[in-house]
Amino acid sequence: MLPANVPADHPPITAPRTGILIANLGTPDGYDYWSMRRYLNEFLSDRRVIDYPAWKWQPLLQSVILTKRPFTSGANYKLIWNEEQGESPLMTITRDQTKALRARASEEWGDQVMVEFCMRYGNPSTDHVLDRMIEAGCRRIVFLPLYPQYAGATSATANDQLFRALMKQKWQPSVRTCDAYFDRADYIAALAASVSRVLGDRKPGRLVASYHGMPKRYLLEGDPYHCQCQKTSRLLQEALGWEDGIIDTTFQSVFGPEEWLRPYTVEHVAELAQRGVSDIAVISPAFASDCIETLEEINGEIRESYEHAGGQNFTYIPCLNDDAAHIEVMLNVIRENTGGWVSTD
Incomplete structure (x- = not known):
């Protein structure tokens, strides 16, 4: 009208x-x-x-x-x-x-x-x-x-x-x-709650925070992503009240011949297994929604890398998705x- x-x-x-x-x-x-x-x-x-x-x-x-x-x-x-x-x-x-x-x-x-x-x-x-x-x-x-x-x-x-x-x-x-919103208190609290919801009172030998990777060159050219990922992991550790060294920040989905941000998740989980860390959990704080990189890559390729290297207990913590x-x-x-x-x- x-x-x-x-x-x-x-x-x-x-x-x-x-x-x-x-x-x-x-x-x-x-x-x-x-x-x-x-x-x-x-x-x-x-x-x-x-x-x-x-x-x-x-x-x-x-x-x-x-x-x-x-x-x-x-x-x-x-x-x-x-x-x-x-x-x-x-x-x-x-x-x-x-x-x-x-x-x-x-x-x-x-x-x-x-x-x-x-x-x-x-x-x-x-x-x-x-x-x-x-x-x-x-x-x-x-x-x-x-x-x-x-x-x-x-x-x-x-x-x-x-x-x-x-x-x-x-x-x-x-x-x-x-x-x-990588360092917002409400986002970090939601991440911490998702860890507690899946793990309960159990503390794994290592919580691997696996972020999507990017060429290392991008960091050197001024992209803040790497630093923001590191801060998210640190704040998550503080929110959980866990000691230093229990959360590792790694990067997945490497593509092409360039060096990407390290450590690479698929290699790091195998190294953890070889060092005798028999119980790990993996969370993906860079993904707002579960997708091919989490449902197939983490729960497939990365899980297999850990288990083939001798790891025993692998837990994937889902993305926040549509959690309230x-x-x-x-x-x-x-x-x-x-x-x-x-x-x-």
């Missing part, structure tokens, strides 16, 4: 709202070859992820990597695929997180806000979701990349994609991007970024 002073032929006017948009990494639409190839091509063509010159990288990517890797990656996705819903666990979990966050935001702000999610790679795309939110009247948007620690290859590329989508809009909404404490962390971050945009009356 148009206001009284607007001409009858004016385009429809929607009541203004504040949008809350959370962004996760992404997922292929299926584990078949072509779905995997499309997804991997988008992911591995991102200059934030692989920053080699295009003339050098793209021929290798298109002719070699994307010929072989969709088969191996697809096989790994098949192992964890949510066949009932026809999607990857990351998609299922992100949708559940959005549903829970939407319910909490509605309790607090009613219909003043609209809560949606997008994926940096794959579907639903940032472009598509942003279009839909603007059409629904979102003149202000709070954007929360679901990466507790900031990295150029995660938080920054999610922001980049949002900004590219905004460039296509005739009438751009105001936007606030949220900071990383995690949803409250998200809501708190969003609340701090909606100042002046929504009314709490």
Whole structure:
């Protein structure tokens, strides 16, 4: 319905709202070859992820990597695929997180806000979701990349994609991007609670905090990710009240010939077993949602590395996912970024 002073032929006017948009990494639409190839091509063509010159990288990517890797990656996705819903666990979990966050935001702000999610790679795309939110009247948007620690290859590329989508809009909404939340007290408390929930009173010989890796060169070029991971681990140890040396910070998912951040998780757990550490637990504080890197890589390759080296007791501690404490962390971050945009009356 148009206001009284607007001409009858004016385009429809929607009541203004504040949008809350959370962004996760992404997922292929299926584990078949072509779905995997499309997804991997988008992911591995991102200059934030692989920053080699295009003339050098793209021929290798298109002719070699994307010929072989969709088969191996697809096989790994098949192992964890949510066949009932026809999607990857990351998609299922992100949708559940959005549903829970939407319910909490509605309790607090009613219909003043609209809560949606997008994926940096794959579907639903940032472009598509942003279009839909603007059409629904979102003149202000709070954007929360679901990466507790900031990295150029995660938080920054999610922001980049949002900004590219905004460039296509005739009438751009105001936007606030949220900071990383790696050292927030509520996030650390949620991590500590998840450890206690899984382990109970048991203290493992070592808790391995396995973070997604990146080339060491990125750290030397100024990326803060490594330092933020180290601080998360230290704060988690303090929150648990454990002694120094019981939590190890490691990095997984190494790709390509460069040296990446060390120690590598897959090698470190084997070394622990060889040193006689017969009971370890692994947690993934860099992942907001369980995904291929946790459900298949940690519970598959990394578990096998530990057990083949003689380790006996391996426990994986799931990501925070849609745990109520995690949803409250998200809501708190969003609340701090909606100042002046929504009314709490």
